[in-house]
Amino acid sequence: MLRWLAELKNKQPTPFAGARRIFTWSFYSQGSKGQITSSEGFFSDLLRSFGENPESYDSLGKADKALELVCQQTMILVLDGVEPLQNPPGHNDAGRFHDRTMGDFVNRLAGQDWPGLVIVTSRQPLAELAAYKGEAVRHVDVEKLKPDDGAALLASLGVTGPKEEMQEASAEMGGHAFGLVLLGRYLVDVTGDGDIYKRDQVKLLYTHMDGAEKAKAMLQAYADWFGAKSAETAMLHLLGLFDRPVPMAALQALVAEPVIAGLTDAFDGAKAPPLNVVLKRLEELKLITRPDLATVDGHPLVREHFGAVLVLQSPEAWREAHSRLFDYFRAIPDQELPDDQAGLMPLYQSLHHGVAAGRAQEALDEVYYRRISRSGQFYGVKQLGLFSTELAALAAFFPGGWKAPVQKVTRPDQGLLLNMAGSWLRALSRLKEAQTPFERQIAMAIEDMDYKNAAVNSNNFSELLLVRGELQAALQRANDAVDFIDKTEDKIRQAAYRTQRAHVMAIRGKMQEARPYSKKPSNGKSRSSRSSPTSTQWEASTTLPSCSAPPQPQRSPPSPNGCRRRSRSLSEVTCCSPSASTASIWPALPRVVATKPPPRNSVPPSPRCGRPAPGIISHGAISPAPVSGGRRASSKGPGRIWNRSATSPNPPACGSTSATP
Numbered sequence: 001m002l003r004w005l006a007e008l009k010n011k012q013p014t015p016f017a018g019a020r021r022i023f024t025w026s027f028y029s030q031g032s033k034g035q036i037t038s039s040e041g042f043f044s045d046l047l048r049s050f051g052e053n054p055e056s057y058d059s060l061g062k063a064d065k066a067l068e069l070v071c072q073q074t075m076i077l078v079l080d081g082v083e084p085l086q087n088p089p090g091h092n093d094a095g096r097f098h099d100r101t102m103g104d105f106v107n108r109l110a111g112q113d114w115p116g117l118v119i120v121t122s123r124q125p126l127a128e129l130a131a132y133k134g135e136a137v138r139h140v141d142v143e144k145l146k147p148d149d150g151a152a153l154l155a156s157l158g159v160t161g162p163k164e165e166m167q168e169a170s171a172e173m174g175g176h177a178f179g180l181v182l183l184g185r186y187l188v189d190v191t192g193d194g195d196i197y198k199r200d201q202v203k204l205l206y207t208h209m210d211g212a213e214k215a216k217a218m219l220q221a222y223a224d225w226f227g228a229k230s231a232e233t234a235m236l237h238l239l240g241l242f243d244r245p246v247p248m249a250a251l252q253a254l255v256a257e258p259v260i261a262g263l264t265d266a267f268d269g270a271k272a273p274p275l276n277v278v279l280k281r282l283e284e285l286k287l288i289t290r291p292d293l294a295t296v297d298g299h300p301l302v303r304e305h306f307g308a309v310l311v312l313q314s315p316e317a318w319r320e321a322h323s324r325l326f327d328y329f330r331a332i333p334d335q336e337l338p339d340d341q342a343g344l345m346p347l348y349q350s351l352h353h354g355v356a357a358g359r360a361q362e363a364l365d366e367v368y369y370r371r372i373s374r375s376g377q378f379y380g381v382k383q384l385g386l387f388s389t390e391l392a393a394l395a396a397f398f399p400g401g402w403k404a405p406v407q408k409v410t411r412p413d414q415g416l417l418l419n420m421a422g423s424w425l426r427a428l429s430r431l432k433e434a435q436t437p438f439e440r441q442i443a444m445a446i447e448d449m450d451y452k453n454a455a456v457n458s459n460n461f462s463e464l465l466l467v468r469g470e471l472q473a474a475l476q477r478a479n480d481a482v483d484f485i486d487k488t489e490d491k492i493r494q495a496a497y498r499t500q501r502a503h504v505m506a507i508r509g510k511m512q513e514a515r516p517y518s519k520k521p522s523n524g525k526s527r528s529s530r531s532s533p534t535s536t537q538w539e540a541s542t543t544l545p546s547c548s549a550p551p552q553p554q555r556s557p558p559s560p561n562g563c564r565r566r567s568r569s570l571s572e573v574t575c576c577s578p579s580a581s582t583a584s585i586w587p588a589l590p591r592v593v594a595t596k597p598p599p600r601n602s603v604p605p606s607p608r609c610g611r612p613a614p615g616i617i618s619h620g621a622i623s624p625a626p627v628s629g630g631r632r633a634s635s636k637g638p639g640r641i642w643n644r645s646a647t648s649p650n651p652p653a654c655g656s657t658s659a660t661p
């Protein structure tokens with residue numbers, strides 16, 4: 001990608017084909033794994049490139065403003081490696097953006113009349129753009145290089161030999177572009193003459209593996225050539241600690257004294273090579289890239305391979321290195337309690353390293369709870385609206401997916417993590433994924449005979465199912481909520497959950513059956529149990545903040561009754577403040593106005609952009625592109641309160657909206 005842009009820059013007489021602005025963004029810079037990436041950093045930096053202050057907008061406002069600004073420019077916008085933002089293969093909606101803000105942005109861009117070009121690269125199909133035909137969107141599959149193209153790539157790297165032999169080598173590598181780059185540089189720099197016939201010196205290269213695995217075989221060949229104790233191999237292992245570009249300051253912290261045994265020994269002593277010398281050699285071999293002097297990056301396969309080797313061969317060094325990085329990143333912010341996104345980002349990043357270092361409880365207590373959440377205020381989401389960023393960071397506590405958090409935190413904290421994961425997923429309209437943590441948290445509460453939390457979460461889960469249109473399942477969960485809450489002395493919720501159950505029965509059209517359940521029986525027991533679901537209210541803290549949000553002049557004005565109203569591409573939603581009679585209920589689930597939604601791929605007109613026109617090219621793979629309520633059970637910090645499931649950290653009604661799935 002960078003090479004193409006360089007060629008375009010030098011094209012005469014019109015460099016960059018007349019584009020007046022170029023903006024590139026690799027989503028691997030936000031992490032290589034699909035579960036832990038968000039688009040918020042992209043929109044913030046894009047706005048800054050236009051001279052806008054991203055702190056002036058909420059998450060939706062950033063995307064709206066970015067769309068408006070892009071449409072005013074003759075520009076090239078490169079979105080490289082967006083697959084971490086997409087549903088993975090095997091998912092019921094594979095290829096569609098689970099980051100709904102980005103999906104909406106790309107979808108709307110495809111329908112704008114503007115003179116620019118957007119290049120989107122992904123190893124998966126782009127579902128949002130599948131319906132576009134003609135000149136507006138071109139789909140180009142570059143997953144594998146053809147033998148001729150592979151041979152040309154090898155030749156450009158200095159490999160010599162018959163064309164037919166280089167074509168065969170390309171086929172043997174499965175057309176994997178990054179693998180071919182590694183092979184070419186290996187033949188030129190290791191064997192010395194670039195002879196294509198010497199490729200048989202690479203171990204495992206001809207076994208039955210796919211292209212990515214053969215690329216990893218090439219990486220191991222380099223490590224064998226460098227030597228297990230070399231500074232180059234050590235540096236590659238250090239890069240494996242990260243899933244994103246590495247600040248030079250972080251590498252310097254890792255190689256500083258004391259030595260991490262089995263990892264940074266090569267950088268100790270008077271004869272140790274300077275860091276920049278090692279990095280320059282790796283860059284010449286195409287094993288890493290240097291976007292700038294302050295950053296080191298590498299292909300995701302490089303980080304994945306050497307990270308896996310390190311954790312397998314030297315688990316103690318792996319943990320010690322992550323422990324050092326945990327301390328490094330959490331010390332970056334100047335403020336103990338950062339008040340903006342930029343200040344919070346190093347803290348979010350430190351969570352991953354804290355969990356990997358075996359310090360998950362400390363990361364949760366000292367970084368997330370005290371500094372990010374501000375002792376249970378959920379500052380990042382309730383004040384800054386960083387749902388995607390927070391979810392991405394919390395994914396570190398779920399190495400096996402959303403079904404189970406790490407076991408190295410207390411059981412109450414496991415419940416909290418499950419509740420937050422479900423709540424943030426729901427807030428981002430990832431409703432199907434949100435079911436998993438909610439189901440697991442309910443099961444944990446039942447195991448612990450914690451009927452209040454079981455009731456609260458059953459009620460919340462019923463809300464989610466109701467939004468998804470699964471009315472029978474929503475009714476079942478609402479009935480469970482009533483049954484569980486009747487085992488407690490919580491009279492307010494006993495009444496509320498019956499009202500909520502009646503609400504779902506009414507939605508199912510059973511108005512007469514619902515009426516008797518709308519009031520709590522005098523004996524405090526359930527009337528007949530099995531027939532109703534939840535309400536349109538979402539359970540939260542018994543000490544609620546006011547339904548307010550920072551001023552958002554860029555969003556829609558308030559309606560006459562004081563409720564905020566926003567338009568989304570799929571539906572119009574509203575949210576209102578809770579009444580005094582429902583002080584323990586937080587209506588974060590907005591009612592959806594009963595209007596027929598437009599088709600999934602319809603594009604709402606931009607204020608300054610009109611009809612569809614040419615603009616987006618989506619690529620396939622581009623491998624070589626370098627471019628609850630109760631006192632917290634903890635010995636630390638007396639009197640701290642976690643908003644666990646019974647006082648769940650559900651998203652604020654005024655800070656976010658939900659669209660129909």
